[in-house]
Amino acid sequence: MPPASPELRTIELLDGERWWGGRVADGYAMPFAAGADVNLDFHHDSQAAPLFVSTHGRVLWSGESFRLRLTNRGIEVEGPVQVEQPGTTLQDAVRWAAKNVHAAPPAMPAVQMFAPQWALWIELLYEPTQRKTLDYAAAVLANGYEPGVIIIDDNWSEDYGVWRFRSDRFPDPAAMVRQLRDDGFTVMLWVCPYVSPDGRHYLDLRDEGLLLSDASGEPVIRRWWNGHSAVLDLTNPATVAWFRTTLESLRRDFGIDGFKFDGGDIDMYRDDDATFAPSSPADQVHRYGAFAASFPFNELRSGWRLGGLGAATRLSDANHKWNETGIGKLIGNQLTQGLLGMPFSAPDMIGGGQYLDFDEDRLDPELFVRHAQVAAFSPMMQFSAAPWRVLDTEHAAAVKAAADLRRRFHETIVELAVEHVTSGDPIVRPLEYDFPHAGLEEVTDAFMLGPNILVAPIITKGARRRSVFLPSGTWRTPKGVAIEGGRSIEVEAPLDVVPYFERQRAVRQA
Numbered sequence: 001m002p003p004a005s006p007e008l009r010t011i012e013l014l015d016g017e018r019w020w021g022g023r024v025a026d027g028y029a030m031p032f033a034a035g036a037d038v039n040l041d042f043h044h045d046s047q048a049a050p051l052f053v054s055t056h057g058r059v060l061w062s063g064e065s066f067r068l069r070l071t072n073r074g075i076e077v078e079g080p081v082q083v084e085q086p087g088t089t090l091q092d093a094v095r096w097a098a099k100n101v102h103a104a105p106p107a108m109p110a111v112q113m114f115a116p117q118w119a120l121w122i123e124l125l126y127e128p129t130q131r132k133t134l135d136y137a138a139a140v141l142a143n144g145y146e147p148g149v150i151i152i153d154d155n156w157s158e159d160y161g162v163w164r165f166r167s168d169r170f171p172d173p174a175a176m177v178r179q180l181r182d183d184g185f186t187v188m189l190w191v192c193p194y195v196s197p198d199g200r201h202y203l204d205l206r207d208e209g210l211l212l213s214d215a216s217g218e219p220v221i222r223r224w225w226n227g228h229s230a231v232l233d234l235t236n237p238a239t240v241a242w243f244r245t246t247l248e249s250l251r252r253d254f255g256i257d258g259f260k261f262d263g264g265d266i267d268m269y270r271d272d273d274a275t276f277a278p279s280s281p282a283d284q285v286h287r288y289g290a291f292a293a294s295f296p297f298n299e300l301r302s303g304w305r306l307g308g309l310g311a312a313t314r315l316s317d318a319n320h321k322w323n324e325t326g327i328g329k330l331i332g333n334q335l336t337q338g339l340l341g342m343p344f345s346a347p348d349m350i351g352g353g354q355y356l357d358f359d360e361d362r363l364d365p366e367l368f369v370r371h372a373q374v375a376a377f378s379p380m381m382q383f384s385a386a387p388w389r390v391l392d393t394e395h396a397a398a399v400k401a402a403a404d405l406r407r408r409f410h411e412t413i414v415e416l417a418v419e420h421v422t423s424g425d426p427i428v429r430p431l432e433y434d435f436p437h438a439g440l441e442e443v444t445d446a447f448m449l450g451p452n453i454l455v456a457p458i459i460t461k462g463a464r465r466r467s468v469f470l471p472s473g474t475w476r477t478p479k480g481v482a483i484e485g486g487r488s489i490e491v492e493a494p495l496d497v498v499p500y501f502e503r504q505r506a507v508r509q510a
Contacts, residue, residue: 019070019075057089060077090436099424103306121384130173133176149297159196212273240287286304314348350387376402379416435471453502457498458499475502
């Protein structure tokens, strides 16, 4: 390694120190220890932040992307990285970062976002209509579920950049929204920062200078999963004003509550893009996230430096698999989100977001159930594929049981969200967060919901029991049985059961 310099240096590891941070997509492999190879270059499609926090109260951070590698000798960093040690625990590091590192003081989305979310993607794909939306909502209620938030997905609008309801599919959107609200739903619409490169709308935005351009001054046309589009230049205040005015008109004219902000991935931007104000690809992604989070009802799947902004961050698409590309990443990636200041997470759509996985020959009903059980204790719980359509009676009943369990803990989750605004504490967090230096830093298949609820989901196919380590203290099972902690226990976990334990709090003496 070259001699140390302000841009390239080695930071000594503390004995037994573990780290979380960087890319949310790597969360399933955290915490990182000596010898792990981490390369933080924000070229991926998930959330990330130039921030690492350690079990020993240390914080590595920067205002921009940097490279970090953990070796047996220490932490090699390249870039303008600052190192702080505000305390001795992971909690100390996270709370300090909430006040000193994040883009804004902690905020939260609308309280209604913590109710069940019903995304129409899997059921309706690119063909949402007013009638189908109302039918889905009616089925939610008919099957005994809470109404919550309903999200109308892609292709409700006339075109990308023309955010008006298609009259052939939504003849009376205001009446639709009124009906949904009368039934207890709040309503969100899918949008993206892209513009279809044909038609008057494109020409107008181009001529007004609201689009991202290349070095020659011509608007860029970039490929994404739905084809090729121009891209909004969010460094231009006029672009932001146009986008906000357009979306606010949907709220005003039709009663729409908020928006699912899709796209905005790093690969849609280039270092040599010509922008209204100096920018970088990561900065453009950050601006999109900050814009999205300014709406109380929001959802984001990608983002850079979202800490403190109150963004509702859905995990990037989980595969319908039992490994680390699917259910195996839900816990670790959510824990990383929370530690990086993005605590309002949904562990993707239950069962995953790939519509082909819900064909009869691909669907694993057990996986769907176990995913729902993780989501039941997550900050946000999002359905898309309708359980009553894709599952048999036994598995559908188990999913409904998970949703009912979520209803029991809804108030607790909202209280933890409100608490985050003052403390910076994540809603879900590793056991290490509340039981520091107790040898629990490597527990990656269980998590804490707040300081007093330990959740130990089943994420292994066919498992009907598992081992759970209970930290010191007295814990109670759902049936009220008291168990003294400081040891591992074996618990039964049939299909309709997710193991969890509530810590008994000490009674104050008068």
